[in-house]
Amino acid sequence: MATDTKRDLIIQAASEIIQEQGLEALTMRALALKLKISRPALYQYVASREHVLSEILLDEMADLSNELDRLLRDLKDPMEQIRVWLHFSLAFMASDRHRFVSDIPQGVIPEDQRGMFRAMHGFYTSSLISPLAEVGVEDPATTANLILGLIGATAKKIELGADFSAQAKALEDFVMAGIEAALSNLAD
Template structure:
């Protein structure tokens, strides 16, 4: 009989699931998406493969679980970056800075790499839904500020941030400043 390491079975399973997801992220961060296999995960955490099947039916199920586990954390960080009574420009600066830091974090890179792999359609839909929820705090902030077409503008802002993330710019402070300036003012030709 497996040893329970928490006051309740439910808490034990919850802790074990957290540890499995973290170990899965580490595998992807260290070896890329192909390193994420149930056999590698079992070795990493010291469980038998059959024990893993209690948590994940397949590698794809594990990959989807890792991505889905990250989305609420990201949404909370996005909402926090847009909170408070600051002017819109300050909120957007905070949002861009937080998003760029998040995108360069190893956890995000692992989730993005996994999302690009073949996942079942139901998992892809759950991830798409999670990304839509991730955009909601920005949509709400723009709407509260009286910005026209807040959803469309939020999608465009996110597109600019994602593009900025791909640039090989060593100075993150300059990247944030120019990205925010582009969002707020576009290109001033005067």
């Protein structure tokens, strides 16, 4: 793979092409033109369009995980960790940056990078699974996946014009009420 500086320039240029012209506009030819280098020179740094798309997805997952880790690190209350996780994840998924990344099908990830992507996604979801387990949710992994689905649906509503604040509050109220109900059922 490319040196860090070259890699960052390639990812930035590819992201710009996708944001400006759409996913289908990203070709190795278009990327080489944007970078003002030859296609053979580009292939010295990246193996394929799929590798470039994969690198964009991996960068996005790394940014998300690192920021969540920073936000959650000093929070001791697991319910507060869940709230922060919800709001940050919703803000992230409703952002313009994530919208263009979400158009990249995960199926384009080359086999040699799939393990890394799964590991990064696992790290991201574990930052929700851990506080769910700590409060006593019976199946925290399944609950985390359900919450992820709710966040995705809520982000889609925001993308279609719904008010972010109202949607974020409704999401938090629903998820927190669900967790509290599940915990009270366990106590009975």
